[in-house]
Amino acid sequence: MSDEQRGDSLADQAAAWVPPWDRPRPTTAEDTPTPPDESAAPPDTSGGPDPVELASDEVGPGEPQHAEAASDEVASAEPDRGAANRVGSAGPDLGAVTKGTPGESGDAGDVPRRQQAGRRRVTAAPEPAPELSDTELRGALEAILLVVDEPVSELVLAQVLEQPAERVGPMLDEIAAGYTAAGHGFELRRAAGGWRLYTRPEYATYVERFVLDGQSVRLTQAALETLAVVAYKQPVTRSRISAIRGVNCDGVIRTLVTRGLIEECGTETDSGAFLYKTTTLFLEKLGLNTVNELPPLAPFLPDDVEELADATR
Known part of the structure; x- marks a missing residue:
């Protein structure tokens, strides 16, 4: 067979070749083809060369055995359009592709999560502390002043008790006046910018005798x-x-x-x-x-x- 006859034979074979998706398939009970989706647009093949012409151009004289291989490679490169329409086919997970596509909503369960993540968390405002009565405020102040080791300011006391400072100051003055009027051995007075309980000067001798007990460290x-x-x-x-x-x-x-x-x-x-x-x-x-x-x-x-x-x- 001459080279011209061989070339004509290959061209005839390429012209008579039918893609796999256009070949008739046997109808069975398990594999029933569904009608193609009319809304799906056919793939755009205008930008690329004709697979038949590409196969025929690449095959030169003296290489007839590569013509069918080239045609099969072109056919395998085309998407299996029939597989996308068959029920139970082993094609790609279209749901996973759609879910990951930017700009699409994706999974229905992801939408509430995204919306929830974008919302600001609204927390209820803390309830104001209940206002203490005069008796409760007096007792709370006395309890704190008994355990402090240095003078404490009115602002600190107000913050601890969660009460306005306008009530704490007058209450401390009232407590100090009450101790003096009752003749207690201790008194409440201001010192170093705060308030603290002190023993009265008239009882200093007894306090020194109890605390120091001969171990007084005096300044020179x-x-x-x-x-x-x-x-x-x-x-x-x-x-x-x-x-x-x-x-x-x-x-x-x-x-x-x-x-x-x-x-x-x-x-x-x-x-x-x-x-x-x-x-x-x-x-x-x-x-x-x-x-x-x-x-x-x-x-x-x-x-x-x-x-x-x-x-x-």
């Missing part, structure tokens, strides 16, 4: 003098304290800082030296609310203080 005369200078001149530098006392007071200042009676409060602008001031513990130990309640120094100064100052210069 040098420590008391240094603490007095800091209290009246604060904020003050270490060199200024030494100049007022006339001796070096570095060791005494370290002792007062260790006991928590004075603390650093910044540096001096000109020299950069540390400044010292009294602490809240100092006010608490003396029973003062602020340093403004310290007694004035004028009555304790000698009459010739100016002459002494001039002599020192």
Whole structure:
């Protein structure tokens, strides 16, 4: 057979070839074909070359055995349109594809979850705390003041009891006045910016005898003098304290800082030296609310203080 006859034979075979989806299928009870979906649009084959022409062009003279293979490859590349319409076919899960397609709703169970995730969670506002009666407020304040180890402010008490601060302040004043009128051995008073229970000064001797029992740790005369200078001149530098006392007071200042009676409060602008001031513990130990309640120094100064100052210069 010549090359021209072989080429004509291949062209005839390609022209007579029928795709698998157009071939007649035997009708059985288990496999009954369903009518094709008229709404489905046929695949667009205008953009690609004709599979028959592609197969015939690729097959050259002397290679007849590759013509059928090329035709089978083109046929296998086309989608099995009949398989999509057959019931019980082993085709791809169209539901899974539709579910994952962007812009589509997908699974019906996913829609409420997405809507729920997009909504803001609305929580009910906390109910306001019930307002305590005067008797309950008085008892609650007394219970807290019995266990505190440092003065507590009115604002903190109001936050703990969830009551307005306008009620807490007058109630504390009423409690303090009641203790004084009843003659109790303790009193409620302001100290270091807060409120705390204290023993009365007239019973201090008995309290000291019970608490200290000979184990009193007192400040030295040098420590008391240094603490007095800091209290009246604060904020003050270490060199200024030494100049007022006339001796070096570095060791005494370290002792007062260790006991928590004075603390650093910044540096001096000109020299950069540390400044010292009294602490809240100092006010608490003396029973003062602020340093403004310290007694004035004028009555304790000698009459010739100016002459002494001039002599020192």
